[in-house]
């Protein structure tokens with residue numbers, strides 16, 4: 001998957017390009033990440049990249065001409081590198097809320113150009129002219145779009161085939177089937193008297209699968225009942241959830 005990033009702080013993205021699953025994916029060429037910095041398009045002595053808002057008010061906006069030049073170059077490069085027109089995404093609290101389904105859509109869609117804002121954001125005419133989709137990682141205000149951009153890129157990149165060493169681990173993640181993840185355990189078997197559930201030591205794979213599904217359903221029921229609304233459970237899921245509820249509140 002090809003992803004272009006427009007950011008004033010490209011070095012922040014080393015957290016993605018040099019570490020962990022995404023770092024290995026970049027190294028293996030499963031993910032191509034390229035960067036454009038609006039500051040490289042500044043022509044004045046101070047390399048200005050921000051500008052004052054019309055109508056006054058606190059803070060600055062990203063300067064239109066340097067931002068647009070960076071977006072345009074990233075978009076052109078995407079078309080040369082992939083032969084496809086990219087989807088240009090801007091991260092802001094005004095965008096569509098990112099969730100696992102959205103990450104899946106992005107992972108299976110066209111190449112991306114991800115625009116990370118700074119200051120108070122970007123001029124609305126740049127949104128209208130150059131941005132295809134606005135996305136948000138949550139209802140809070142951050143100091144820059146770089147962390148949201150890295151969250152979006154990480155969530156999507158993990159779902160690109162071949163990125164995860166063991167593809168199943170993505171499928172068993174929370175939210176991949178719309179449920180919260182089950183509890184996980186590793187050595188030792190006893191931590192200050194807290195033991196690993198016996199079923200996980202049994203080697204009985206069918207029983208282990210059912211236990212994990214029951215725990216996922218039960219946790220979702222307890223912590224995020226909204227995720228079960230409107231969801232049709234199959235016979236096994238309904239039976240396991242009923243068992244969990246019975247045990248939880250006999």
Ligand SMILES: Nc1nonc1C(=O)N[C@@H]1CC[C@H](O)C1
Nearest residue numbers: 091092118136137141142144148
């Ligand atoms: N929540 C979010 N989800 O995506 N982006 C944000 C976010 O807070 N962006 C900041 C607003 C102005 C600043 O430029 C960057």
